[in-house]
Amino acid sequence: MRQFWRTMLRNPGGLIGLVILTIAIAVAVFGPLLFPTSPWRMVQRPFLPPFTLAGLPLGTDALGRDVMAGIIYGARVSLLVGLVSTLAALAVGIPVGAMAGYFGGRVGDALMRFTEFFQTVPSFALAIVLVAVLQPSIVSIVIAIAIVSWPPVARLVRGEVLSLRTREYVQAAIVTGQTNSWIIWREILPNALSPVIVLASLMVATAILLESSLSFLGLGDPNLMSWGYMVGAGRTVIRQAWWITVFPGIAILVSVLALNLIGEGLNDALNPRLNRNGR
Numbered sequence: 001m002r003q004f005w006r007t008m009l010r011n012p013g014g015l016i017g018l019v020i021l022t023i024a025i026a027v028a029v030f031g032p033l034l035f036p037t038s039p040w041r042m043v044q045r046p047f048l049p050p051f052t053l054a055g056l057p058l059g060t061d062a063l064g065r066d067v068m069a070g071i072i073y074g075a076r077v078s079l080l081v082g083l084v085s086t087l088a089a090l091a092v093g094i095p096v097g098a099m100a101g102y103f104g105g106r107v108g109d110a111l112m113r114f115t116e117f118f119q120t121v122p123s124f125a126l127a128i129v130l131v132a133v134l135q136p137s138i139v140s141i142v143i144a145i146a147i148v149s150w151p152p153v154a155r156l157v158r159g160e161v162l163s164l165r166t167r168e169y170v171q172a173a174i175v176t177g178q179t180n181s182w183i184i185w186r187e188i189l190p191n192a193l194s195p196v197i198v199l200a201s202l203m204v205a206t207a208i209l210l211e212s213s214l215s216f217l218g219l220g221d222p223n224l225m226s227w228g229y230m231v232g233a234g235r236t237v238i239r240q241a242w243w244i245t246v247f248p249g250i251a252i253l254v255s256v257l258a259l260n261l262i263g264e265g266l267n268d269a270l271n272p273r274l275n276r277n278g279r
Helices: 002-010 012-034 067-103 105-119 123-134 138-164 168-175 180-216 227-237 243-270 272-278
Strands: none
Touching: 002 012, 002 243, 012 067, 012 243, 067 105, 067 138, 067 180, 067 227, 067 243, 105 138, 123 138, 123 180, 138 180, 168 180, 180 227, 180 243, 227 243
16 A cells, blocks of 8 residues: 555656645535535626636626636536446446456356447437436436446456456365355455556546536536536627636536546556556
8 A cells, every 4th residue: 555655646647636636625525615605696797707806706607606606516516426427337337347257158248248238329429318318417417427437347347357267366266166256256356456446537537527518518407506517608608708618617627637647647556567567
């Protein structure tokens, strides 16, 4: 564990990503304490430019709502959707990939054909259809993103399990009479988690982009302020009030960039030999 953190902190990109993500989480958790009023509340005249009033540093939108408050409350939605949908995708993809890789044969083929069925439809188009059918809400968005995100996890886990199931310690467990579930969960998966963890960090970033895109199209939760909704609401007046779109767009960009930097740092920390040989 010490070696992991040493390698992680020595990676400039990973360190920057961790700092940015920590700030984003702190804003999401403690920001509403600084802005106790609802982000939907009208606080000033519409289209107040940024840096005009001290209490409204990022100005107001077309309805006189505080842009800064919207970004802070939107951080909660984006990070929550990204984390929960990724965990749900992992909960589906890891077991499917593990069984497909370990058992192989007809079972593996059937599971991979099932996985490929979800990959035949573009992920964003499928997410739009699912949210539209389930009605826009935070729950339907999480379900839709999880459904379109688990197939890459299953394929990655299957590949890792295929390479690990012939190892000596796995064969020894089979000879000693251990059950298949015990071998998969105790012997194989712990040794296959490194690339899955790296992929998960990138999946959170992708989930944030998907949620923002859905909210931009008007398929977000109507009761929750989100960055995508703010960008979509300001696109029609971008020439008149650029800040309504630009500031939440920057928040999306910085958050996704931070998670990608963390993914690179995790890859270096969890696969030091591979990266050393590759360089």
